[in-house]
Amino acid sequence: MPDSDYRQRLEQQKQASTLQLLFKASRLANERALELVRARSPDTRVRPAHTALFPHIDLEGTRQTVLASRLGISKQAVGQLVDDLVAMGMVERVPDPDDARARLVCFTATGRLALLDGLAVLMQLQAELEGRLGAEVMHTLQQNLAALLSALEEGTAPG
Amino acid sequence: MPDSDYRQRLEQQKQASTLQLLFKASRLANERALELVRARSPDTRVRPAHTALFPHIDLEGTRQTVLASRLGISKQAVGQLVDDLVAMGMVERVPDPDDARARLVCFTATGRLALLDGLAVLMQLQAELEGRLGAEVMHTLQQNLAALLSALEEGTAPG
DNA sequence: TCTAATGGTAAAGCTACTTGACTATATCCG
DNA sequence: CGGATATAGTCAAGTAGCTTTACCATTAGA
Numbered sequence: 001m002p003d004s005d006y007r008q009r010l011e012q013q014k015q016a017s018t019l020q021l022l023f024k025a026s027r028l029a030n031e032r033a034l035e036l037v038r039a040r041s042p043d044t045r046v047r048p049a050h051t052a053l054f055p056h057i058d059l060e061g062t063r064q065t066v067l068a069s070r071l072g073i074s075k076q077a078v079g080q081l082v083d084d085l086v087a088m089g090m091v092e093r094v095p096d097p098d099d100a101r102a103r104l105v106c107f108t109a110t111g112r113l114a115l116l117d118g119l120a121v122l123m124q125l126q127a128e129l130e131g132r133l134g135a136e137v138m139h140t141l142q143q144n145l146a147a148l149l150s151a152l153e154e155g156t157a158p159g
Numbered sequence: 160m161p162d163s164d165y166r167q168r169l170e171q172q173k174q175a176s177t178l179q180l181l182f183k184a185s186r187l188a189n190e191r192a193l194e195l196v197r198a199r200s201p202d203t204r205v206r207p208a209h210t211a212l213f214p215h216i217d218l219e220g221t222r223q224t225v226l227a228s229r230l231g232i233s234k235q236a237v238g239q240l241v242d243d244l245v246a247m248g249m250v251e252r253v254p255d256p257d258d259a260r261a262r263l264v265c266f267t268a269t270g271r272l273a274l275l276d277g278l279a280v281l282m283q284l285q286a287e288l289e290g291r292l293g294a295e296v297m298h299t300l301q302q303n304l305a306a307l308l309s310a311l312e313e314g315t316a317p318g
Numbered sequence: 319t320c321t322a323a324t325g326g327t328a329a330a331g332c333t334a335c336t337t338g339a340c341t342a343t344a345t346c347c348g
Numbered sequence: 349c350g351g352a353t354a355t356a357g358t359c360a361a362g363t364a365g366c367t368t369t370a371c372c373a374t375t376a377g378a
Contacts, residue, residue: 018297019188019281021304023211026185027231028311029178049365052179065325072183077366079327101325101374122178132310133303138177141303144296145180151291152187208334224356236335238358260343260356 022148029125036121045088051118053081061094061104090114181307188284195280204247210277212240220253220263249273 030048037044037051056062056070064082068075082105085091090111096102107115130138189207196203196210215221215229223241227234241264244250249270255261266274289297 017214017281018285018301018304019192020211020214021301021308022181022185022188024231025304025308025311026181028308029181032311033178047364052182055176055179063325072187073365074367075326076328076368080365096325099325099375103326122176126177129307129310132313133306137303137306140299141307142177142180144292144300144303145177145184147292147296148288148300149180149184149187151288152184152191154291206333222356232334233336234357235337235359239334255356258344258356262357 033121033125036125037118040117040121045084046090046114046118050081050085050090053078053085054115054118057091057105057107059107061096061106063096063102063104065102067105085111192280192284195284196277199276199280205244205249205273205277209240209244209249212237212244213274213277216250216264216266218266220255220265222255222261222263224261226264244270 034048037046052071053067056067064078065075067082068078071078082091082093086093089108091105091107093103094106096104126138133141193207196205211230212226215226223237224234226241227237230237241250241252245252248267250264250266252262253265255263285297292300
């Protein structure tokens with residue numbers, strides 16, 4: 001393969017790199033959010049994987065299997081994260097009245113406060129980014145990401 | 160805290176979830192790409208972390224520290240990935256004529272073919288998504304992601 | 319009522335990193 | 349020139365965030 005061909009393909013790659021942008025942006029945003037959390041409460045033991053769970057826990061409690069499917073991860077992974085959150089006093093597992101196998105993951109009072117605090121961090125970062133990008137870009141980005149997400153979910157579901 | 164307040168905050172969270180969309184989309188796209196790779200060559204030992212390196216390796220070779228900074232990960236992490244790729248015969252480490260400490264990571268002939276093959280996979284996925292979202296959405300998504308990325312990089316650099 | 323599905327746990331392993339400590343070479347400077 | 353400091357890379361160990369496999373308890377369906 002001559003160099004010229006190779007270089008040409010590399011050019012194509014650059015054009016095809018939306019997905020790589022996605023990966024890198026995700027990584028960086030994650031890191032940045034973690035920085036903010038640590039700056040705000042340096043002794044926190046809550047990690048992003050935990051906070052990712054938070055918005056999916058309903059007020060009346062949510063089963064772990066439901067959390068797993070909402071997050072797109074295994075129920076065991078959810079179990080581990082919930083274990084951690086229970087140890088931190090953020091959530092508790094209460095028996096599900098409708099099914100003796102199941103338990104509902106519910107926030108404690110502490111957990112709710114932490115949720116709101118975490119929310120504040122996310123909004124801070126979001127506001128920071130919006131300040132640089134403009135509200136419109138931020139808005140269309142959200143729309144397009146949502147579309148991308150559903151396209152990705154569509155793609156795997158029927159297979 | 161009354162429930163009504165709590166519910167209201169949750170609504171805010173939903174609005175503030177661009178970043179969570181980003182995280183989830185990134186995860187899914189990664190998985191989808193991996194599926195495609197495995198469908199194409201079931202016995203491959205190359206993983207996404209390896210292929211992420213590929214577009215950053217220049218034709219004339221690239222130092223590991225440079226790769227690390229381009230990818231935003233530690234030089235040790237790059238070292239590990241390059242170790243793997245060397246074992247697979249994809250790349251080789253050649254001495255840097257300008258610096259006896261350094262070595263240049265270069266593609267082997269095998270590596271170049273693998274690169275082009277991986278590129279094809281990425282473009283396939285990209286085309287698949289573009290088919291669902293439309294070229295325009297895909298294009299603005301790329302633009303916006305690039306903007307987001309530079310905003311994120313700006314944010315950490317001066318700190 | 320037997321069977322299959324579902325909710326969850328236990329244990330181990332894997333990927334993709336990180337940190338800290340170290341060596342070898344290079345560069346700047348008095 | 350010599351010495352401090354920076355840089356390229358390696359080695360070893362640890363961590364985060366999952367997964368897979370195996371299993372138990374309960375429930376739902378034929």
